[in-house]
Amino acid sequence: MNPETFAFVVVGAGTFVSAALAITAQEIVHTIIYIGAFFAGLATIYFLLQAPFLGLLQLAVYAGAVTILLMFAVMVLRKRIFAREARTALSALPVLVALLLGLVLVDLALRAPAYLPGPAYGVDTLSQNLFLVNGGWLLLLGLVMLSALSGGVYLARETRSSSVARETRG
Amino acid sequence: MSIPLVDLLGLSGGLFALGIFGIITRRNFILLLISVEIVMNAAILNFLAFAYYPPAPGLGGVTGQSVAVVLVGLAATEVAVGLAIVLALNRLRGTINVAEAIQLKL
Amino acid sequence: MGLLGRRFGRAVGWVAVFFEAGALVSGFYVALAEMGAALPYHDQSFVWLNFPGGTRFVMGTLVSPLGALMLLVINVVGLLVVLYSNEYMAHEEGLPRYYAELMLFLSAMNALVLADNYLEFILFWELVGLCSYLLIGFFYKKPEAASAAKKAFLVTRVGDVLFLAGVFIFFASFAGVHGVGPITSYPGTACPSSPPGTGPTWACSGFVFAPPNANSAAPFLAPGTVTGDPSGTLMTLAGLLILGGAAGKSAQFPLHTWLPDAMEGPTTVSALIHAATMVAAGIFLLAITTIYLGFTPTAALVILGVGGFTSLFAGTMGLVSPDIKRVIAYSTISQLGYMTMAVGAAAYLVVGPGAAMFHLFTHAFFKSLLFLAAGSVIHVVGTQDLFKMGGLRKAMPITAGTMLVGALALSGIFPFSGFFSKDDLLSLTYSATSGVPLGFLFFALSVAAVLLTALYIFRLWFMTFGGEGLREPPAPHPGGHPSPKEGPGASPSPLHEPSWVMLAPLVTLAAITCVAGFLPLIPSFAHLFPGLTWSIFGYSKVGGAWAFSLSDLTLSLLSLSLAFLGLGIAWVFWGGGRVYRMPTGSPLRGLHGILQRRYYFDDAYDALAVHGILVLSKAMDWVDRYVIDGTVHGFEQGFSRLSSRVRTLQTGIVSNYALWLVTGLLVLVIFFLYGVPYLAPLFGGG
Numbered sequence: 001m002n003p004e005t006f007a008f009v010v011v012g013a014g015t016f017v018s019a020a021l022a023i024t025a026q027e028i029v030h031t032i033i034y035i036g037a038f039f040a041g042l043a044t045i046y047f048l049l050q051a052p053f054l055g056l057l058q059l060a061v062y063a064g065a066v067t068i069l070l071m072f073a074v075m076v077l078r079k080r081i082f083a084r085e086a087r088t089a090l091s092a093l094p095v096l097v098a099l100l101l102g103l104v105l106v107d108l109a110l111r112a113p114a115y116l117p118g119p120a121y122g123v124d125t126l127s128q129n130l131f132l133v134n135g136g137w138l139l140l141l142g143l144v145m146l147s148a149l150s151g152g153v154y155l156a157r158e159t160r161s162s163s164v165a166r167e168t169r170g
Numbered sequence: 171m172s173i174p175l176v177d178l179l180g181l182s183g184g185l186f187a188l189g190i191f192g193i194i195t196r197r198n199f200i201l202l203l204i205s206v207e208i209v210m211n212a213a214i215l216n217f218l219a220f221a222y223y224p225p226a227p228g229l230g231g232v233t234g235q236s237v238a239v240v241l242v243g244l245a246a247t248e249v250a251v252g253l254a255i256v257l258a259l260n261r262l263r264g265t266i267n268v269a270e271a272i273q274l275k276l
Numbered sequence: 277m278g279l280l281g282r283r284f285g286r287a288v289g290w291v292a293v294f295f296e297a298g299a300l301v302s303g304f305y306v307a308l309a310e311m312g313a314a315l316p317y318h319d320q321s322f323v324w325l326n327f328p329g330g331t332r333f334v335m336g337t338l339v340s341p342l343g344a345l346m347l348l349v350i351n352v353v354g355l356l357v358v359l360y361s362n363e364y365m366a367h368e369e370g371l372p373r374y375y376a377e378l379m380l381f382l383s384a385m386n387a388l389v390l391a392d393n394y395l396e397f398i399l400f401w402e403l404v405g406l407c408s409y410l411l412i413g414f415f416y417k418k419p420e421a422a423s424a425a426k427k428a429f430l431v432t433r434v435g436d437v438l439f440l441a442g443v444f445i446f447f448a449s450f451a452g453v454h455g456v457g458p459i460t461s462y463p464g465t466a467c468p469s470s471p472p473g474t475g476p477t478w479a480c481s482g483f484v485f486a487p488p489n490a491n492s493a494a495p496f497l498a499p500g501t502v503t504g505d506p507s508g509t510l511m512t513l514a515g516l517l518i519l520g521g522a523a524g525k526s527a528q529f530p531l532h533t534w535l536p537d538a539m540e541g542p543t544t545v546s547a548l549i550h551a552a553t554m555v556a557a558g559i560f561l562l563a564i565t566t567i568y569l570g571f572t573p574t575a576a577l578v579i580l581g582v583g584g585f586t587s588l589f590a591g592t593m594g595l596v597s598p599d600i601k602r603v604i605a606y607s608t609i610s611q612l613g614y615m616t617m618a619v620g621a622a623a624y625l626v627v628g629p630g631a632a633m634f635h636l637f638t639h640a641f642f643k644s645l646l647f648l649a650a651g652s653v654i655h656v657v658g659t660q661d662l663f664k665m666g667g668l669r670k671a672m673p674i675t676a677g678t679m680l681v682g683a684l685a686l687s688g689i690f691p692f693s694g695f696f697s698k699d700d701l702l703s704l705t706y707s708a709t710s711g712v713p714l715g716f717l718f719f720a721l722s723v724a725a726v727l728l729t730a731l732y733i734f735r736l737w738f739m740t741f742g743g744e745g746l747r748e749p750p751a752p753h754p755g756g757h758p759s760p761k762e763g764p765g766a767s768p769s770p771l772h773e774p775s776w777v778m779l780a781p782l783v784t785l786a787a788i789t790c791v792a793g794f795l796p797l798i799p800s801f802a803h804l805f806p807g808l809t810w811s812i813f814g815y816s817k818v819g820g821a822w823a824f825s826l827s828d829l830t831l832s833l834l835s836l837s838l839a840f841l842g843l844g845i846a847w848v849f850w851g852g853g854r855v856y857r858m859p860t861g862s863p864l865r866g867l868h869g870i871l872q873r874r875y876y877f878d879d880a881y882d883a884l885a886v887h888g889i890l891v892l893s894k895a896m897d898w899v900d901r902y903v904i905d906g907t908v909h910g911f912e913q914g915f916s917r918l919s920s921r922v923r924t925l926q927t928g929i930v931s932n933y934a935l936w937l938v939t940g941l942l943v944l945v946i947f948f949l950y951g952v953p954y955l956a957p958l959f960g961g962g
Contacts, residue, residue, distance in 0.1 A: 008173045012181045019185055019208050023192040028200060035204050042211055045181075048173060049222045054214075054238050061246050066207070073200065073253045077260050097939050098191035104945060105183025109176050115223035117172065121232045130236045137236070141243050148247040155254035194935040202931070268930050 008048055015041030032070050039063040053123045178219035185212035199259060199266040203252040210245040214238050292375045296358045296382060300351040303386070307344040311800040338392030342563055342633060345804040346389035349640045350553050352788070354382045356781035357548040360648055363777040364544055364655055374414060378548070381407035385553050389560065394443045397561070401439075401525070404554050405432050411549060412541040424537035431534040435524015439561075442517030445510055515575030518565050519582065526558030526612045529586040535609055536593075539601040543651030546601060551608050551647050552640035559612065559636050562619040563629035576623035577715055580708065583616030584718030591728035595735070599660045600650050603736045604643070607686060610725055611639050617722055618701040621708035624715075628807025631697075631704045637805075638693035638792045642685035645785035646733075649679035652774050652782065653740055662736060666743035672773050676741040678786040683737050685789045687730035687839040695836070696793035698726070700811060702835060703828045726835045730842025738850040 015038055022034035039062035046055035130138060185208055192205025221234025260266050358378065365374060381404060388400035413425030522528070527535035538550050549555070562579065587610045594606030618632035652675045653668060654660055669676045685692035688699070702723065709715035773779060796802040796810040797817075809816050814829025816822070 002172070004172045005174070005177075008177060012177065016181065016184055016188070019188050022204060023188060023196065023201065023208070028198065031201060031204060035207070038208070039211070042215065045215065046218060049178075049218050051218050051221065051235055051238070054218060054235060054242070057239065057242050061242055062207075062211070066246060066249050069249060069253060070200065070204070073256055076257060077266065093939070094191065094194045094935055097194065097935065097942060098187050100946070101190055101938065101942055102184055102187030104942070104949065105186055106180050108949075109179030109183055112175050112179055113225075115175060115220075115225055117222055118224040118231050121235065125232050126235050126239075129232045130239060134233065134236045134240070137240050141240050144244065145247050148251045152251050152254035155251070155258045190934075190938055194931050194938060197929075197931065 004048060008045065011041050011044045011048070015045065028074055029071075032067060032074065035070070036063055036067040039067065050120045053126055173222075175219060175223045178222075179216065182212045182215040182219065185209075185215070197267050199252075199256050199268055202268060203249060203256070206252070207245060207249060210241065210248070214241050214245075217241065290362065292358050292379055293355070293362065295379065296351065296355045299382065299386065300355045303347040303351040306339055307348050307804070309339075311344070311803055337390040339390065340564075341804045341806055342560065342629075343389040345633060345637060346553075346556075346560060347386060349556070349637060350382065350385050350389070353548060353552040353640055353644045353785075354385075356784055357544050357644065357648070360547075360651070360778050360781045361542075361544045363775055364651055365542060368542075370414070374411075374542070377407055377410045377414075378545075381411065381549060381554070385557070388557060394446065398436075398440065398443065401557065401561075402436065404549075404557060405429070405436070405525070408432075408538070408549050408554055411545040412538045414541055414545065418540065420537075421540040424534075424540040428534040428538050431531050432524040435521045435531055435558075438517045438524070439521020442514045442521065445514035445517065512572040512575045515565070515572045516578060518561065519575065519579050522558035522562045522616070523582065524558070525561070526555050526616065527609050528558070528582055528613060528616055529589055532586065532590060532609050536597075536602045536605045539599070539605050543601065543647055543654060546605070547644040547647035547651065550605065551643040555608060555612055556615075556636050556640060559615045559619060559632055562616065563633055566619065566623045566629050573624055576620050577712065578620070580617050580620030580624065580705065580715055581718045583613045583618070583620055584705075584722040586610065586613030587617065588721040588725040588728065589613075591725045591732065594732040595728065598662050600653065600662050600665070600736060600740065601647070601660055603662070603732055604646050604650060607646075607729060607733060608643055610729060611635070611643065611686070613725075614698065614701055614722060615639070617705055617718070621705040622807055624708045625704070627704075628805075630805035630808030631701045634796065634805050634808050634810075635697035635701050638685065638697040638789070641785050641792055642682045642692070642694055642789045645678060645682040645782065645789055646686065648778070648782055648785065649675050649682060652778050653679075655774055655778070662739040665740045667741070669741040672741075674773055674779055675782065678782040679737060679741070681786040681789050683733045686733050687843065688726060688835055689730075689839050689843075690836060691790075691793065693789050693791075693793035696796075696810065696812070698835065699828075699832050700808060703811065703825075703831050704809070706827065706831060723835065723838070727838040727842045730839040731846050734843050734846035735850050738846060742850070 018034045018037040018041060022031045022038060025031045025034060039058060043055045043058040043063060046052075046058055189205045189207075189209035189212060192208065193202060196202055196205060217234045217238045220230040221232070221238065222230075224230030224234070256266055358375075361374070361378070365371060368374065384400050384403035384407060388397065388404060391397040391400055409425050409429040412428050413422050415421040416425075520531075524531045535550060535555070539546055541550075590606045590609035590613060594603050594610065597603050597606065615632040615635050618635060619629050622629040622631060653665065653672070656672065657665055657668070659665070681692065685694035688694045702719075705719050705722070709719045796805055796808060802808065802810065811817075811825070811828050811832075813832050814825050816825065816828065
């Protein structure tokens with residue numbers, strides 16, 4: 001086992017465990033800490049996969065921005081910061097479905113043919129590909145982001161009608 | 171020589187199943203969002219795995235990384251909108267428990 | 277602007293004036309640079325999208341003579357209108373919105389004339405259309421204004437669809453010739469098919485048309501250069517589709533119906549958008565397309581015919597309208613008809629569209645002058661009904677004088693600017709149609725329209741300013757005034773001139789109207805009108821020397837005498853405070869009715885839309901009732917029993933839905949992954 005594979009196994013296991021912890025944690029703040037670890041672990045895997053740009057993007061966007069954003073959302077919903085996930089009894093079906101899904105996917109992974117690693121790419125190649133060949137997708141992403149921005153602002157603003165409704169509700 | 175493809179795909183599949191598990195069992199909206207993020211990241215990892223092991227010339231490779239970049243942007247957008255929905259939900263109903271927001275019911 | 281506007285309060289208008297003045301200064305700078313430039317076209321662009329297969333979309337700016345001219349027109353009129361708005365609109369609600377939309381319009385319009393390819397052009401074309409819609413519906417609480425805005429939007433949309441189809445044809449046809457198609461212009465790309473000596477810039481760009489070349493048709497693409505279309509049929513179709521787009525924007529027959537209704541917007545908007553700039557965008561589109569229209573004589577003649585017909589057609593409707601703004605709107609349609617006709621003639625003769633652009637240039641100034649003067653009358657009197665006005669000459673001498681200048685220019689009376697531009701345009705059309713009998717008919721129609729023009733505009737002037745006093749005392753709450761609440765400016769008495777804020781634009785525009793006709797005498801300025809032969813009573817300057825043409829002189833005298841004849845008729849009927857009302861028994865009464873109903877065009881469109889949809893929906897109803905319902909009722913019974921059981925599965929909780937979704941997907945995946953390979957041999961498959 002070479003060092004890269006070893007690192008991958010360690011980081012991958014950590015990533016998986018932190019994801020599992022994030023989903024099962026009782027306190028939502030803990031969840032956010034675990035999910036931050038999960039994002040950072042994935043970023044490391046991206047570096048190992050010779051995608052440094054993606055790794056940095058993952059660190060900046062997910063481990064940084066998204067985690068902080070989640071934290072802020074929890075802080076805004078102040079009274080719920082220590083809200084515990086209601087411990088509902090897990091029925092058999094969801095567990096079974098998720099387990100089966102995981103098994104199917106792992107089985108699919110085992111069937112994957114042995115491809116050879118391609119040549120490594122620099123960020124310049126990536127950016128050329130992104131802006132020229134796949135420019136349409138990038139443009140589409142921009143449009144989606146723009147509409148999401150306006151939609152998000154619309155949803156999150158404190159409307160007069162909603163505050164009135166809250167007052168009348170008591 | 172380096173990370174085997176099987177391991178990568180296995181990790182990706184495991185994360186995907188984990189995320190789905192979260193989506194179908196959790197009741198807290200924020201946890202739901204986080205589960206969706208895990209699913210998205212599993213998909214991104216899959217793209218990057220095939221960017222590293224291109225199945226054929228013109229497939230995978232740098233295009234895989236491009237798609238991954240677009241997906242990262244998309245997922246981040248989704249979190250932002252999702253959190254806006256959480257805030258709106260909290261404001262309108264005083265709860266972020268999806269089991270209480272059951273307007274979809276006929 | 278709209279966001280900051282509330283903070284500025286009433287001062288928002290002055291902020292707008294400041295920025296528009298900045299735009300004017302830069303517009304002047306660009307235009308002066310263009311006048312003195314050795315190379316007529318300056319293109320700065322970058323590749324926006326690069327598709328596999330060599331298709332590229334380019335964004336960029338192109339400074340061309342036509343664009344520089346439009347920059348001047350837009351920003352001069354824009355500045356004066358914004359200044360004028362500061363008093364005219366002072367008492368309205370929603371000022372920040374008004375100025376924000378106005379400034380958005382101005383910036384979109386400036387970008388439109390600087391666009392260097394059709395794709396970019398369409399983007400800004402739609403944007404100005406949107407601003408027009410918003411501004412017509414500015415008084416959105418008035419139902420007429422809201423419906424007029426909708427109408428304008430929908431009718432121009434018809435034209436836009438045609439325009440888009442035309443551009444697609446261009447794109448598909450030229451992609452093979454130039455590699456990139458006319459939608460894109462890409463500096464430095466050698467054009468395989470460009471004729472020798474024309475340089476690389478023009479043929480690659482859809483916008484650049486060659487400088488007029490008296491010797492041959494070489495500057496224009498020769499027929500047959502289009503891939504797979506040797507006869508040029510496709511190009512003719514594309515030309516006609518482009519005409520459709522221009523007709524929608526410039527309110528040409530039969531898409532003219534929206535412009536008179538657009539007068540529901542504020543008068544300032546009418547002056548800026550529906551007289552000087554946006555409606556001229558259609559003409560500008562045709563002008564920049566002349567390079568392609570040049571080799572489809574059929575399309576060129578159709579354009580000429582549509583323009584000629586519209587010029588007379590709209591003029592007749594202007595004769596009977598009782599609304600001061602609508603009369604001017606009809607005259608705008610009519611004048612735009614002249615320009616369309618001139619572009620058609622230029623394309624037919626394969627010369628630059630300078631004559632049309634010259635008329636566009638002069639028309640923008642005198643027409644916005646007329647609108648602003650009408651606006652100041654409305655502002656003071658509080659009504660738009662001509663029959664209630666009168667005698668305002670004494671109370672408002674400056675408005676009356678400036679409006680007289682505008683009316684004289686519109687009628688084409690020497691030495692005002694309209695005389696020169698209309699003259700050049702008519703002589704160009706005459707030389708294009710002298711050998712084409714059908715074309716000559718339309719030319720004759722447009723000459724007849726000169727008489728009508730003088731008639732209706734002086735009818736308006738005499739009814740407004742002539743006579744002893746108001747025919748009807750203004751109502752305490754003026755119904756015709758667009759203001760929802762009464763401001764000090766709308767108070768009925770005493771009648772007085774508005775302040776300098778509104779007068780200064782009037783006087784400036786009147787001064788420009790007096791001199792604009794002579795401007796092409798400056799050689800560098802004439803450079804902005806490619807293909808224009810400036811002439812005065814038959815004398816024209818060709819290649820530095822003066823030449824005389826008898827037919828030009830005849831034409832000048834003919835149109836001048838027609839204009840004076842129209843003026844005279846107007847004086848007989850409406851001069852000195854007379855109000856001519858047609859006697860009820862008159863045989864012309866029927867015609868009058870038709871004109872007042874605007875040739876029943878609006879009714880026809882309504883009927884078409886309403887009845888068409890009614891018939892369609894009746895057919896749908898039948899299908900629904902007998903075909904679908906019959907089937908459905910059978911299923912309904914069974915499913916209603918089933919559903920009462922299934923609905924208990926619906927909890928309304930999203931997670932549960934997700935669970936079922938995933939379960940279903942998983943079942944499918946497992947079936948196809950493991951089940952099918954196992955089962956297939958059992959059924960004899962591979």
